[in-house]
Amino acid sequence: MTQTACKIRGLEKSFGQNHVLRGIDLDLHPGEVTVLMGANGAGKSTLVKVLCGYHRKDAGQLELMGTPFDPADAAEAISLGVVTVHQNINDGVIPDLDVATNLTLDRLTEPGAGLFVRDRELREQARRVAEGMGLTMDVRTSVGDLDVADRQMIAIARAMARAPKVLILDEPTSSLSATEAERLFELIDRLRGQGVAILYISHRVSDIRRVADKIVCMRDGAISGIFTEAPLDYEGAVSAMLGHRMTDVDITPQQGADPVLELRGIRLTSDAAPLDFTARDGEVVAITGLLGSGKTKMAEVVFGLSQPLAGKMQLDGQVYSPAHPRQAVARGVFMSPKDRGSNAVIPDFDISDNMTLPFLGAFSRGSFLSGRRQRRATDAMIERIGVVCQGGSDSILTLSGGNQQKVMIGRWLIEPSRVLLLDEPFQGVDIGARRDIGRHIRATAQGRATIVFVSEIDEALEIADRIVVLHEGAVAGEHINQNIDLTALVSQVSGPAWEEAGAEG
Amino acid sequence: MGNERLLNFAIKYGFLILLAGLILYFSLAAPGFASPRSAVFVLQSVAITGILALGVTCTLVVDGFDLSIGAVATSALMLSAYAMVVLELSAGMAIVLCLLMGAAVGLVNGLLIVKFRVPDLLATLGMMFLLIGLQRIPTQGNSIATGMSLPDGSTAEGTFSSTFLWLGRHRLDFFLENLVPLPVVVFLLIAVGIWLFLGFTRQGRLMYAIGSNERAAGLVGTPVSRYKIMAYMISGVMASVGGVLLAARLGRGDIASGTNLLLDSVAAALIGFAVLGAARPNAFGTATGALFVGILLQGLTMMNAPYYTQDFVKGAVLVIALVFTFYLSSRRGVGGH
Structure with missing residues (x-):
């Protein structure tokens, strides 16, 4: 390996009392794709924001190609060669303008740019940029008319026009289909060939399998695992990301009585397998899985916020197909949504x-x-x-x-319910309150079915009688919460695709 | 901390103290200000504005805005005149038509905003233009009065019925003979009604919930769209009530009247944010805000301030009230944590 593109040593960042980054050491090498994994709140977005100049670091050293790097704002980070493509694609493009203008926008703001826009020249430049990226669309198309993948490509192409040394991609495939994602991966391969150091944030097994040269896991503001040897140990990475300290909560799993809520052949997304699920009276079921595994989608379907693509639901043996939360509440199906600040x-x-x-x-x-x-x-x-x-x-x-x-x-315990859905009930909740809530949910569980949606395995182990693992919209495993085989659970969370990868490779 | 207590006190009672101070000052400085007749005059001058302001308060509560209220009021004014003078309908029919028109405009506003996703300011601005234009079409831009000539060459034979005029001009005996005009009574009744509705019913509470966090309100099963449409319908009906009262007072379909209604009533509603430190739309504040402006103008007029300073004074009051609401409350918010 030649020079290190970006060297991070002892990086720290706090917001008030909240110590978000606790000494990060990380190297990004040219021509290498580093995948960064971490649960919500692990600090990965803060790390990205420090790198792209959005936040100032509190302590530690940053070096870019051997020279100290401490950007005061996003513009400085970009001019020094660290470019970020954010998760929200529309932040990266201007939908009302055509492809050519989008690709050459930065030239228009450069000092010395003329008063009048010379369209023909700009189009020529844009065409060259597009060809360099393997894009084939007409540069006069309006960006708003392109599909999501093309827009993403344009955003990346814009970033590449500045010849960055480090490119940060934040969940770039989150709104792409499989074929669209493949085009993105080809582009990443091309950039890797050109010697760009890429920091790629994602949880998708298929993504990571396809592009990663190295996996770095973060947990609680620190690096909890680095995996560099091929074949990459994805399970180990998930395990390092989620962690599973044994919990000191004693649970005697309840069997549950009659079925209350039954899902039959529910399809959450177009490329997900049908999902069957039963929740019984008096039991607490935890649904766990990575981001994008379909947890939230499943909660939304049961609460009438979105409609499944196929399948049927039954509540107490009766047909149940709520079109609106109001109808769900009227049938005794309550939901405490995630992100309480914006949703509750x-x-x-x-x-x-x-x-x-x-x-x-x-x-x-x-x-x-x-x-x-x-x-x-x-x-x-x-x-x-x-x-x-x-x-x-x-x-x-x-x-x-x-x-x-x-x-x-x-709020949802005031009236008796048949089904109580709790989506990420422990988000932004300290350990004491988390115990209180868990204890109370379990103490009142009789007379209803309780379904808790959590990303962290710890939380599932603390509250549930039964743990159901979702992976890409389908049930990947089910465990009674007693002497659980954690290795098996973690491997189900990370998904079966990993083993197939080994077989294919 | 003494400082913080003082700040809280200032936020909560500052505006009411200012109001009391004003009344005291004018009573001493302007002879005749502190009399029942003068008080009733103030009430009369703010009654119609106040009714419109109470309507727009309902849309502010759901975090919306209704710019069409002034136009709805003048449309109701023209419609009632047209119904009685040209169509020769009874007073009752004219009033019913106006209220229906107000409700229909509110419904359209609501549907534009909720179903067609037009931003509230733009939807109601569009509706305002549409109504200003529409109310001129039937009379070719003329005012309506008995004896006017119609487009087909005939003369309008109908008259404003006396029952209708009674609404705008009758005065009830209260301590003194012929003291309180009916529009003031209507204003006070509506103020109490809206105050009870917004502050003490579950529908009102849900409307505040929608205004504060629409997503969260929807996720507990509130029919958000229905409530928003309802808010605009209340606003439309209130504006048409204001228009009817204005027509009854004027006794003719005056095309040029009611130009200041929109700004005055929006100002009253916004001044209302500052009353009792509510920092949000509320019926008591709106009514107080309307009174505040009325008292100030009455006092200044009695002290011989020229009429053309009125808008300036209103503007100054509004800006001060907004500073009260937003700056002081935000400081309290910071101090509280």
């Missing part, structure tokens, strides 16, 4: 109004709300799940993340 918290309301929001009808006479009844129910729930606050009239925003989450979950 009403920031202008106090605890009491937030807690009673779904069932205001039960707290009113005619149309008129009874503040007293709301407060009584809220105080009882605050007591039951241990929300730390002065009282129900505190603003929701004065609470810590864990306590806010308790309110959001408590």
Whole structure:
């Protein structure tokens, strides 16, 4: 290996109390694709943001081609040769302009650019850039008319026009189909040949298998594993990414009584296999899997937020096909969504109004709300799940993340439910609140089926009677939560495709 | 901390104290200001604006905005005149037509915003233009009065019925004879009604939830679209009530009246954010905001301030109120954590 393109030593970054990067050491070499893996909150996006000049580092050294590198803003990072293509493709292109303008936009802002745009010349330049990238479309097409993959290519081509030394791709295949992704991989191969150091962030097995020269895992703000030897140990990488400390929660798995919710032949995406699943009365089922494994999609289908492509659902033996969350709630299917900040918290309301929001009808006479009844129910729930606050009239925003989450979950425990869906209930929740919530969910589990969607295996082990592993929209494995074979579980999370890869190669 | 307590106190009661101070000052400085007649005059001057402002408050609550209220009010004014003078309908029919028109405009606004995804400001701006144009077509841009000549050559024979005019001009006895005009009573009734609806019913609470976090409100099963459409319909109906009262007061379909209605009522609703430190739309604040502007103008007029300074004064009040709401509240937000 010649020179190191980007050398990171002891990189640290904190936001207030929150120590996000705790001493990262990492080398990126020219002509090498480094895949970066990490669960939500592991710090990988912060790392990327430091590299692309969005955040300043607190401590540590960064070197680019042997010279110190400390970009003050994104423009400086780009001019020094670190270019990032973000997950949201439309951030990288201007959809209303044509391909030629998109590819040459930077020339227009260069100092010394003339007042008038010389279209013919720009088109010629753009054509050369496009050919260099193996793009075949007419440069006069409007970018908005292109498909997602082509737009992504344009975004990358724009990035490449600046001849970067390091290219960062953040989940580039998240909105691409398999064939579109293949075109992206060909482009990556080409760039690798040109000696660009590529940092590639993804969890998709198929991606990683196809492009990775090296896998780096992050966990809790530190590098938890580096895998460089072929064949790459993907399972080891997933295991390093998720970690599984043994938990000190004792669970005696419940069998569950009659089936409450049954999914038969549900297809979540067009390229996913049909999914069968049953949740029983009194049991807590954890659905786990990597990002994009279909967890959220499954929760949405059960709660009536999106429709499955095929298959049927039954609730207590009756046909169940909600078209809207309202219908789901009316049948006793409740969901506490993930990302409470954008999906659940009403920031202008106090605890009491937030807690009673779904069932205001039960707290009113005619149309008129009874503040007293709301407060009584809220105080009882605050007591039951241990929300730390002065009282129900505190603003929701004065609470810590864990306590806010308790309110959001408590909201759905006020009325009895048949199916309770909890999507990432432990997101941004400290360990104490996490234990409280888990204990309370298990204590109240009788009389309903509880389905918890979590990415972290630890969390599944802490709360569930049964763990179901999803992989690419299909069930990859199922375990009763007692003396679980963790190696098998982890290998199911990472997906069967890995072993096939070995066979093919 | 003393400082923080003071800040909280200023945010909460500052505006009401300012209002009380104004009243006190004008009472001392302008003889005759502190009399029932003068108070009623203030109320009368803000009644119609206030009714419109209460309607637009409902759309602000769901994080929307209705720019078409002024145009709806003038359309109702023209429609009621046209119904009685040209079509020779009864007062009751004219009023029903106007309310239906207001509801229909609100429905269209709501559908444009919810179903066709047109941003609220643009949808209601478009509707405003459309209505301003539409109300001129039947009369070829003329005002409507008994005896006017119609496009077909005949003369309009109908008249504003006395029942209709009674709505705008009758005064109830209250302590003094013929003191309180009916529009003021209507304004106060609507203010109490909207206050109860937004503040104390579950529908009102859900509307605030939608305004604060629409996604979260939808994810607990709230029919978000229906509530948003309802907010625009309330706004449309309120505006048409305002228009009917204006027509009843004027007694003719005056094409040029009601030009200031939109700005005045939006200002009242926005000033209302500052009342009691609510920092969000609320009916009590809106009514107080409307009164505040009315009292200020009445006082200044009685102290011989020229009429052309009025808009300047309103603008200044609005800007101060907005600073109250947004700057002070944001400082409180920072201080609280």
